[in-house]
Amino acid sequence: MRVLVLGGDGFCGWPTSLYLSDRGHDVTILDNLSRRKIDVDLEVESLTPIVSVSDRIKAWREVSGREIGFVNVDLANEYDRLAALLRELRPDAIVHFAEQRAAPYSMRSAKTKRYTVDNNVRATHNLLTAIVDTGVEAAVVHLGTMGVYGYGWSGSAPIPEGYLTVKVPTPDGDLEREILHPANPGSVYHMTKTLDQLLFAFYAKNDGLRITDLHQGIVWGTQTPQTARDERLINRFDYDGDYGTVLNRFLMQSAIGHPLTVHGTGGQTRAFIHIKDTVRCIEIAIENPPQTGDKPLVLNQMTETHRVLDLAKLVSDITGAEIAYLPNPRREAEENDLAVRNDQFLALGLEPTTLSEGLLGEVTDIAGRYAHRADVRKIVARSVWRAGMETAPDLLTELPAREG
């Protein structure tokens, strides 16, 4: 299959590109390297030392004998180059990761709010328009987020896979209607994924585009069998207050002797998935597209749910790290329950990597190994959801001496 991976240099995009290449697909990456450039602005770096995209691709060629193409195109701002690429490549599937994906970054300032909306909406809409415009037959697989659903909205009912059947009262009695699950985004970033859903629904209906939207949980882990084949193939690992995600941050914090930073009570329950399962889900999705005329297919790309505090305690139990309770910079419920349906992925063959099997390896292989690269001033989250909200001071200002 010819697969175009938009955002193929990023945290999910890179291991996906390698996995699909390894599985025999003909992969081309489109990326404007915005994720690396945002790190420049934030004055942070991936904990793991990532090499340039060209060197990554060269390394993959050396270890696998396979070619991955790369074009540096800004999906949101270079429509004509996108359309030309589609005409030339005529991909069978397009995997769309090319959006600004950090909630804290999206709430950081007027500038980052505007960038997140502009970039994400334009990227998605340019893609959809270009597919219609060029007439290519590509199916679209988009990375959404569990955050489109919000938390605690449907009581004890598990979050369904995208659509919800509700009863609408009418003068003639209740009418059953299937609706897109109501949108309850918690940040500007999450909001952009709810906008994407409406774009997808329209282009599926009006133009018959085949679209799969994957509502992913929080990804943990770093490496896949492919990224582990050479150090130059290593995946990025974000630990800073904007881009670091909760479990990976705990692992890294424990590795450097930093307290585990829990925001609020830690009673927030969230969905999780290992990066190895992410790449497998993408393959399942490109192999099982909806039909022309179908509404977008929505799958929940997650395997487990956990309370944030329970994760902190789990990491603390393994590593002995302390837990620090910090003010919550987000506007969200202190506590919530969460159950999620992921039946379709399980039926299509996903075999989940469980937290229990993967956790300790991550601590030692990645977080421990690269702990010396951490900048401890970048760990505490500083982006707040509303002006004037409290944040914590830095809990460490230099790396403690390494033991052992």
Place this chain on the structure above:
Amino acid sequence: MRVLVLGGDGFCGWPTSLYLSDRGHDVTILDNLSRRKIDVDLEVESLTPIVSVSDRIKAWREVSGREIGFVNVDLANEYDRLAALLRELRPDAIVHFAEQRAAPYSMRSAKTKRYTVDNNVRATHNLLTAIVDTGVEAAVVHLGTMGVYGYGWSGSAPIPEGYLTVKVPTPDGDLEREILHPANPGSVYHMTKTLDQLLFAFYAKNDGLRITDLHQGIVWGTQTPQTARDERLINRFDYDGDYGTVLNRFLMQSAIGHPLTVHGTGGQTRAFIHIKDTVRCIEIAIENPPQTGDKPLVLNQMTETHRVLDLAKLVSDITGAEIAYLPNPRREAEENDLAVRNDQFLALGLEPTTLSEGLLGEVTDIAGRYAHRADVRKIVARSVWRAGMETAPDLLTELPAREG
């Protein structure tokens, strides 16, 4: 009240600005004159001869003694100027008309699809971000569209005012939940208004912004008592295939001896409102904003519903015009019923202008008077919802000799 009218030079914006000024409000218009520029590209002109915005404002000063401010700012692309203006003006209310508003234009090409999404989403999001960023206390009144709801979705139940109470099945029985009415937009333009709804919901929740979203029906009529006070104040009248709206097009067609162009069977039922009621609704909305912390207030800004074919027959009965059935360039149901709730506007004092009282005056005063300005080659709709859909040839190529 200090009122900033975004898009105040347009078809709804101009009469609203005059009305609010006449009612004693301190009005400033922000407009980038994009509507006039699109006419340049489409090689069409308003049937009515509209003068420049500066001459309009000068004429208003002469007839009313009142000042209206004007700034030429591109809301979608000049964020810093917008923020500076808000800081300087500190408006109490901001009326937001500044979006590309023609469904056919939004479906015309990849370029106009992209322009419509970019312009409309950026305009709305820039506004919301700038209000948060500057801390001004302004309430927002936005012009939405009845088209966000779609047609025929809820059976015999009338379309509610924005929100719908549904029953969600859970293991513990049905849960009652109030949801934003599911989005069922029929064009890229209508889709942008469904995106706006999600932006509003987020900024009301996260930042406490006070937002009213007015889902307007198809506007008919041209003049208000204010625009009628001097010929230089006349409102625009669009009759071309992209920007002309159904009833005004019929009126103009009958005035020049052109067949009334009905797309498909004419069985589409739509909601309507006279421009005089539009401006009154805006006043009601700015006087009755929601409270900080409320979800967006949604009002249906319409007064009557009619089948397109019935309107054609009504105009035909009055004027003797023929009816021409043309291929429908839109992807929509051939026929639909429509009932709409507008209780809140009626309760707040709206007194609807009925079709029966206003129709004949429009035919003679506006369409008849300016019929000589029509370009008959621009009447038939050419923008299609999907490539390859059929359109009709021009039904006339020159103006017939005027009678009487």
